[in-house]
Amino acid sequence: MLNIIGLMSGTSLDGVDAALIETDGERIGRRGPVLTVPYSEDLRARLRKLLDLAPSLHADDTMLRQAEHDLTIRHVEAVQQLCQKAEIQPDLIGFHGQTILHAPHERRTWQIGDAALLSRKTGLPVVHDFRSADVAAGGQGAPLVPLYHAALLKNELKPVAILNIGGVANITLLGENEAVYACDTGPGNALLDDWAMRHTGRPYDENGKLARKGRVEGAILESLLADPFFTLPPPKSLDRLTFHRAMRAVEHLSPEDGAATLAAFTIEAIVRTPMPEKPRAWFVGGGGRRNPVLMEGLAARLAAPVSAVEALEWDGDGLEAECFGFLAARCLRGLAISQPFITGVPEAMSGGRLTCSDLTPPPWMRYGITQPT
Numbered sequence: 055m056l057n058i059i060g061l062m063s064g065t066s067l068d069g070v071d072a073a074l075i076e077t078d079g080e081r082i083g084r085r086g087p088v089l090t091v092p093y094s095e096d097l098r099a100r101l102r103k104l105l106d107l108a109p110s111l112h113a114d115d116t117m118l119r120q121a122e123h124d125l126t127i128r129h130v131e132a133v134q135q136l137c138q139k140a141e142i143q144p145d146l147i148g149f150h151g152q153t154i155l156h157a158p159h160e161r162r163t164w165q166i167g168d169a170a171l172l173s174r175k176t177g178l179p180v181v182h183d184f185r186s187a188d189v190a191a192g193g194q195g196a197p198l199v200p201l202y203h204a205a206l207l208k209n210e211l212k213p214v215a216i217l218n219i220g221g222v223a224n225i226t227l228l229g230e231n232e233a234v235y236a237c238d239t240g241p242g243n244a245l246l247d248d249w250a251m252r253h254t255g256r257p258y259d260e261n262g263k264l265a266r267k268g269r270v271e272g273a274i275l276e277s278l279l280a281d282p283f284f285t286l287p288p289p290k291s292l293d294r295l296t297f298h299r300a301m302r303a304v305e306h307l308s309p310e311d312g313a314a315t316l317a318a319f320t321i322e323a324i325v326r327t328p329m330p331e332k333p334r335a336w337f338v339g340g341g342g343r344r345n346p347v348l349m350e351g352l353a354a355r356l357a358a359p360v361s362a363v364e365a366l367e368w369d370g371d372g373l374e375a376e377c378f379g380f381l382a383a384r385c386l387r388g389l390a391i392s393q394p395f396i397t398g399v400p401e402a403m404s405g406g407r408l409t410c411s412d413l414t415p416p417p418w419m420r421y422g423i424t425q426p427t
């Protein structure tokens with residue numbers, strides 16, 4: 055097995071999560087440590103602006119290039135800090151990059167990040183660009199975490215739902231007979247974060263304090279949920295900005311009522327996701343599991359028990375970063391990272407690209423892995 059550092063910077067734009075994982079892409083050994091290197095407020099604001107500009111942005115845009123450079127340096131720092139913490143010299147990096155645009159219907163998905171720079175600065179080979187091949191083949195390109203959930207889950211609880219509440223929320227349904235279904239469910243924390251920033255100047259509604267004091271505007275909530283996305287069966291995926299119009303719908307509400315309504319939007323979108331099997335339990339990862347308004351709302355509305363993924367002895371902050379370490383190993387070996395019931399791709403397929411600097415021999419030369427074709 056290889057020691058791989060997985061790096062994930064999610065749609066919340068809060069920073070880089072880094073996790074060490076020992077894996078060959080099938081077996082999973084040691085997991086952790088995990089750490090987060092936060093983005094500066096300035097970088098976060100520049101990335102947020104890039105999301106708005108992305109549909110018409112040229113790849114050579116100066117602001118884009120500068121932000122890409124700066125966020126790659128944050129990833130270099132994350133690798134260095136993790137190596138120190140783990141006291142280990144890793145073999146490989148799985149680098150997700152920062153999604154600035156996701157439009158699978160146009161066969162476009164765009165993760166920025168300079169893999170060559172990351173490889174040069176760390177002296178390690180880097181697997182990156184995990185989503186493009188899937189999207190090019192007609193898939194959604196997301197979510198990609200389900201095969202990692204499937205590899206991790208050992209218990210007999212199935213059907214079981216693993217929910218990630220990041221900027222966008224996504225679900226993996228591990229069904230009976232090894233079936234794996236997945237999709238994005240709707241907004242996660244992103245709308246709430248933007249609302250909190252506007253009304254409190256803070257990047258998120260800490261512990262749901264604002265939403266807790268508000269009243270849900272039922273008519274607005276139902277109008278938001280009338281979007282055809284919510285009745286579409288999986289697979290389906292979202293851009294961080296897909297439901298940004300919800301901000302306009304709640305604009306006239308008080309900070310508290312707006313937060314309560316947006317939190318209810320996240321919850322109801324999850325509850326109403328059409329599912330091929332009925333989960334017997336729900337486990338929640340991502341920063342949203344720290345928001346008691348979301349967790350209590352889900353527990354009240356779902357038919358099965360809801361807990362944080364820590365109940366499975368998983369690390370809810372590191373799971374996605376671990377996943378991109380796991381997927382990096384799978385890409386290297388040409389193993390599938392997506393399947394028809396996960397992303398809608400016509401057949402199971404691998405993906406990712408490998409970048410090595412002049413100083414980093416390809417991993418198959420160093421570790422006897424079969425060279426991917």
Ligand SMILES: Nc1ncnc2c1ncn2[C@@H]1O[C@H](COP(=O)(O)OP(=O)(O)OP(=O)(O)O)[C@@H](O)[C@H]1O
Nearest residue numbers: 064065066220221222243258260261340341344345
């Ligand atoms: N104590 C807390 N109270 C409320 N919300 C919280 C708390 N801690 C974290 N969060 C929420 O979690 C978010 C960060 O979540 P996470 O790190 O899972 O996002 P992400 O990795 O960017 O997501 P993804 O890639 O899945 O879209 C914050 O932006 C915030 O909304």
Ligand SMILES: CC(=O)N[C@H]1[C@@H]2OC[C@@H](O2)[C@@H](O)[C@@H]1O[C@H](C)C(=O)O
Nearest residue numbers: 065153156196197198199222224374
């Ligand atoms: C295009 C993109 O970056 N999608 C992310 C985003 O963040 C959550 C949700 O939307 C999910 O579909 C995906 O990330 C996770 C890690 C995934 O691919 O499984």
